[in-house]
Amino acid sequence: MTDIEGQPLWVAIVGSGPAGYYTAEALTKNAENIRIDILDRLPTPFGLIRGGVAPDHQSIKAVARRYEKTAAQKNVRFVGNLNIGSDITIDNLRLLYDAVVLANGAPQDLKLGLSGEDKIGVIGSAEFVGWYNSHPDFASLNPNLNIKDVVVIGNGNVAVDCARILAKTAKEMASTDLAQHAAKLIHTAPIENIYLAGRRGPLEGKFTPKELGELGQLENCVALVDPKQIPNDLMGVDPKELTLKGKNLNHLKKFIENTSSEKPINLHIMFYASPIEILGGDLVTGIKFEKTKVEAGKCVGLGEYFIIPCKMVLSAIGYQSTPISGAPFDPKRGCFKNDNGFIENGLYTVGWAKRGPSGTIGTNKPDGIAVAKLILEQSSPSEKKGRTGLDELVSKCGLKIVTFEGWKKIEEAEENAAEGLAPRAKFSNIEDMLRIID
Numbered sequence: 420m421t422d423i424e425g426q427p428l429w430v431a432i433v434g435s436g437p438a439g440y441y442t443a444e445a446l447t448k449n450a451e452n453i454r455i456d457i458l459d460r461l462p463t464p465f466g467l468i469r470g471g472v473a474p475d476h477q478s479i480k481a482v483a484r485r486y487e488k489t490a491a492q493k494n495v496r497f498v499g500n501l502n503i504g505s506d507i508t509i510d511n512l513r514l515l516y517d518a519v520v521l522a523n524g525a526p527q528d529l530k531l532g533l534s535g536e537d538k539i540g541v542i543g544s545a546e547f548v549g550w551y552n553s554h555p556d557f558a559s560l561n562p563n564l565n566i567k568d569v570v571v572i573g574n575g576n577v578a579v580d581c582a583r584i585l586a587k588t589a590k591e592m593a594s595t596d597l598a599q600h601a602a603k604l605i606h607t608a609p610i611e612n613i614y615l616a617g618r619r620g621p622l623e624g625k626f627t628p629k630e631l632g633e634l635g636q637l638e639n640c641v642a643l644v645d646p647k648q649i650p651n652d653l654m655g656v657d658p659k660e661l662t663l664k665g666k667n668l669n670h671l672k673k674f675i676e677n678t679s680s681e682k683p684i685n686l687h688i689m690f691y692a693s694p695i696e697i698l699g700g701d702l703v704t705g706i707k708f709e710k711t712k713v714e715a716g717k718c719v720g721l722g723e724y725f726i727i728p729c730k731m732v733l734s735a736i737g738y739q740s741t742p743i744s745g746a747p748f749d750p751k752r753g754c755f756k757n758d759n760g761f762i763e764n765g766l767y768t769v770g771w772a773k774r775g776p777s778g779t780i781g782t783n784k785p786d787g788i789a790v791a792k793l794i795l796e797q798s799s800p801s802e803k804k805g806r807t808g809l810d811e812l813v814s815k816c817g818l819k820i821v822t823f824e825g826w827k828k829i830e831e832a833e834e835n836a837a838e839g840l841a842p843r844a845k846f847s848n849i850e851d852m853l854r855i856i857d
């Protein structure tokens with residue numbers, strides 16, 4: 420336990436998602452004389468928990484209760500509606516705080532890098548997930564879902580989330596906080612086929628067993644696989660992954676028994692299909708794939724091609740962080756240049772902004788503990804103005820920040836507006852949120 424006496428250690432955390440809150444939790448547990456401001460560009464806290472985790476995974480979202488305990492501590496403050504990089508700079512923050520931690524996640528879609536990617540109907544998962552989760556950045560996406568065929572590219576949990584949310588009925592989504600604008604379109608869409616396309620094989624799929632298994636329990640949608648693509652055993656699998664891959668394989672083997680006529684929507688879980696071109700004019704009309712095989716874990720093209728006609732391509736192939744002026748960025752890794760969370764004197768990073776988009780929500784906990792330890796080892800209180808200085812700057816710039824109490828008013832209004840079994844009806848517009856606080 421590091422106790423710091425006298426002048427407090429001032430820490431600013433940029434981003435109020437899981438990585439930000441786990442860092443704040445670890446800092447408060449290990450230092451007494453510390454003051455932490457958690458800054459977010461949205462008026463709402465909790466990052467991916469609110470805007471990324473699927474609306475039908477409410478038990479995962481419940482981890483926010485843990486972050487609330489940290490938020491309720493006297494030495495922790497939430498400062499919402501403040502965009503670091505545009506409202507105020509990282510350099511401004513570094514002049515005011517002894518340590519600045521970038522925990523701003525990885526909110527941008529990776530590009531497929533394919534011809535035709537700019538056609539109308541090609542949508543990145545960050546946009547689509549943000550849209551169905553009421554994220555203000557994507558509330559106006561308004562995708563054309565008056566379609567029969569959708570291709571989802573990727574074999575990770577986000578691809579599975581997108582396919583499942585498209586396939587679930589209004590009844591299945593009744594106890595969720597699916598955005599109302601999304602519910603209107605999804606639950607009236609005439610979708611018949613969802614193709615979930617992985618460029619490698621079933622044993623290389625990055626989905627996890629619980630998420631894959633859920634695809635076998637949908638009311639209106641049957642999960643289908645090509646039996647020729649499903650191996651009998653786990654040959655070649657890394658011994659550390661045998662349990663996880665074994666569970667995935669069991670689910671896929673069960674899907675072999677399913678038939679397309681069982682339910683109105685067919686979910687085709689496809690492997691060995693690498694996207695090479697998006698087809699169409701201004702609008703998507705299909706996607707061309709190359710068949711592949713896997714050699715030493717790598718995807719190798721076979722020179723054989725096929726086309727799936729469709730009017731929507733959802734690309735769920737991973738994310739990258741948003742660069743912020745004043746912090747060195749590694750465009751190849753899509754995150755800040757850092758050495759185990761250390762960027763440069765007084766500047767740190769954590770979570771997806773540090774390591775790229777991998778792992779579950781819980782993976783951010785050890786990450787937060789590690790960066791907190793580093794900060795407490797390397798930083799000491801100085802004469803910096805901390806919170807007072809930030810408030811002066813905010814006032815000078817005429818900015819309107821949102822406190823945790825302000826967020827609680829938004830939350831209360833959302834809960835009051837919920838209908839039926841839904842836990843809340845989320846705002847998707849920042850002006851509406853600010854009006855509630857006023």
Ligand code: NAP
Nearest residue numbers: 573574575576577578618619625735736737776777778779
């Ligand atoms: P991910 O797990 O890295 O999966 C990305 C998928 O996209 C992989 O199948 C990958 O294939 C494929 N891909 C990448 N580039 C491609 C390309 N150019 N063409 C075709 N396919 C391509 O990423 P994610 O699904 O975005 O998830 C991010 C993280 O959040 C993961 O750690 C995930 O587990 C986590 N998450 C967890 C949950 C949950 O726990 N319920 C829910 C959502 C997300 P290769 O493997 O061949 O590269």
